[in-house]
Amino acid sequence: MSGKGSKQRPTDKKKFDCSFDRIFNRKKPMDNKAVFEQLKIDEGIRYEIYRDHMGYATFGVGHLITQADPEDGQPDGTPISEERVWSAFETDLNIAIWDCEMLFGSSRFKSWPGEVQEILINMVFNMGRTRLAKFINFQAALNGENWKVAAAEGRDSLWYRQVTNRAERLMSRLENIA
DSSP: OOSGGGGGSOSSHHHHHHHHHHHTTOOOOOOHHHHHHHHHHHHOOEEEEEEOTTSOEEEETTEEOOTTSTTTTOOTTOBOOHHHHHHHHHHHHHHHHHHHHHHHOHHHHHHSOHHHHHHHHHHHHHHHHHHHTTOHHHHHHHHTTOHHHHHHHHHSSHHHHHSHHHHHHHHHHHHTOO
């Protein structure tokens, strides 16, 4: 390509990718590693069995031990390998993604920007699909892709008052999505 237009192409690949994304409304995909890093901050990560705030046996990134887990019945303080923590997290993450797809509709959820998906997965991970399903006005704003209104609705909840730091971090991210 020649002419004046060819000299105006961004030479920096990052700038080009950002321009391309903006012009063609391409949304960044969800990043599982980013979700893991966020949840490590919000849930913490422990390489041993411990009791959560409700008294349930837990390990890793907030993984609730069930009868199906090999750790069931093991005493508090039992060491858990990094591989097992990651495996349990991947299972829990897939469940949270599935819950979001069930709650919002698979194609709709997948069409939203990756950061919106990451925020909703974090919320489901924290409160579960059943509780998030009760956020009717929040869901209506999400369905209209009105991220600022959704953030305001998220702040107007008992969940926000219970986990204010986490909730504010998530709602601030949500309201700043273009």
